[in-house]
Amino acid sequence: MNFNTELIHGGSSEDPQTGAVSIPIYRASTFHQHALSAGPKWEYGRSGNPTRAALESLAAQIEGGTAAFAFASGSAAIHTVFSLFSAGDHIIVGNDVYGGTFRLINQFLKRFGLLFTVVDTRDLTAVTDAIQPNTKAIYLETPTNPLLNISDIKALAQIAKAHGLRTIVDNTFATPYNQQPLALGADIVVHSATKYLGGHSDLIAGLAITNDDQIAKQLAFLQNSIGAVLSPDDSWLLQRGIKTLGVRMRAHEENARTIFTYLKSNAKVAKVYYPGDPDSAGYDIAKKQMTGFGAMISFELNKSLDTQKFVESLKIIDLAESLGGIESLIEVPAVMTHAAIPREIRIQNGIQDELIRLSVGLEDIDDLLNDLKGAFDQI
Numbered sequence: 001m002n003f004n005t006e007l008i009h010g011g012s013s014e015d016p017q018t019g020a021v022s023i024p025i026y027r028a029s030t031f032h033q034h035a036l037s038a039g040p041k042w043e044y045g046r047s048g049n050p051t052r053a054a055l056e057s058l059a060a061q062i063e064g065g066t067a068a069f070a071f072a073s074g075s076a077a078i079h080t081v082f083s084l085f086s087a088g089d090h091i092i093v094g095n096d097v098y099g100g101t102f103r104l105i106n107q108f109l110k111r112f113g114l115l116f117t118v119v120d121t122r123d124l125t126a127v128t129d130a131i132q133p134n135t136k137a138i139y140l141e142t143p144t145n146p147l148l149n150i151s152d153i154k155a156l157a158q159i160a161k162a163h164g165l166r167t168i169v170d171n172t173f174a175t176p177y178n179q180q181p182l183a184l185g186a187d188i189v190v191h192s193a194t195k196y197l198g199g200h201s202d203l204i205a206g207l208a209i210t211n212d213d214q215i216a217k218q219l220a221f222l223q224n225s226i227g228a229v230l231s232p233d234d235s236w237l238l239q240r241g242i243k244t245l246g247v248r249m250r251a252h253e254e255n256a257r258t259i260f261t262y263l264k265s266n267a268k269v270a271k272v273y274y275p276g277d278p279d280s281a282g283y284d285i286a287k288k289q290m291t292g293f294g295a296m297i298s299f300e301l302n303k304s305l306d307t308q309k310f311v312e313s314l315k316i317i318d319l320a321e322s323l324g325g326i327e328s329l330i331e332v333p334a335v336m337t338h339a340a341i342p343r344e345i346r347i348q349n350g351i352q353d354e355l356i357r358l359s360v361g362l363e364d365i366d367d368l369l370n371d372l373k374g375a376f377d378q379i
């Protein structure tokens with residue numbers, strides 16, 4: 001099956017009982033056991049639910065994995081994946097990862113004795129140099145949030161394999177439509193399914209996917225033990241969102257390309273960050289490992305211009321956190337999504353106070369361009 005067909009017919013999206021083409025929502029906490037036996041297929045809703053299982057089989061298939069696990073948020077998925085490791089284990093983490101991942105590492109996981117080194121994963125020598133005898137994994141995002149930096153997944157996975165480490169990739173920005181880290185050698189993919197996979201800004205969800213049976217067993221144990229599972233209702237909504245991922249991504253990317261071209265040639269714009277920019281540092285790697293460049297664009301206005309006035313002048317594009325929904329969303333990371341990172345670290349990582357991040361939605365492109373033009377006229 002090709003990818004767009006898998007989105008619709010992959011996993012077990014049809015109800016095995018009735019043949020209903022849309023999987024029912026099994027809203028049950030427990031399941032009647034017709035005979036006393038150890039390990040029936042369905043026993044308790046945290047351990048397994050048929051609606052969640054349908055979503056998980058679909059997610060595994062579209063990421064090229066053998067097992068997937070659905071969680072109540074992307075953060076819960078990431079927490080559960082880090083729970084594979086034990087006190088004293090060392091993990092290399094990319095320097096431009098989601099702010100909430102930084103918070104989880106620095107203010108929570110370190111208390112349990114996990115050790116971390118933050119490295120720019122674009123720099124393969126720096127990654128190799130950071131490996132210690134107790135290093136167990138490399139954790140990265142590509143493209144990153146909000147700078148859209150690109151790291152070479154295949155090269156990093158090769159380094160990891162040579163040193164017996166696991167490679168974990170947060171694939172939220174690219175989605176499996178554009179990038180499949182497991183095929184490039186990664187061991188685990190995590191998602192904030194809240195974003196493109198859900199796609200409609202109406203749920204919070206997370207996924208972890210693997211193609212390694214040992215990791216799958218451990219994740220199944222941790223998902224059930226920690227218990228941050230996705231509800232049957234949200235599992236249904238997420239699989240519903242995934243079915244249109246292909247058409248949505250094509251339309252998102254078409255709009256994004258037009259907006260990139262507009263911003264790039266705009267005299268009021270100082271800098272544009274977009275993986276599809278042939279002048280960008282990551283372009284060649286992005287072209288090699290991605291089938292499209294996504295629909296996230298970050299940019300900076302000329303120094304003298306008022307960023308706040310610009311974002312507040314927009315009428316169609318919503319000033320809001322999050323991304324990947326049908327509606328265009330704009331935000332200022334320094335004040336909003338990345339405010340939890342100390343300013344000097346933020347600036348050191350290249351996130352200026354004036355940086356603007358745009359998640360290009362599915363509105364009519366002329367309305368989006370007019371909205372941007374209107375805001376540029378105000379400054």
Ligand SMILES: *Cc1c(COP(=O)(O)O)cnc(C)c1O
Binds near residue numbers: 100172
């Ligand atoms: C939003 C996001 C997360 C966190 O996911 P939640 O669903 O909000 O918990 C993790 N990684 C990236 C790249 C994100 O954008």
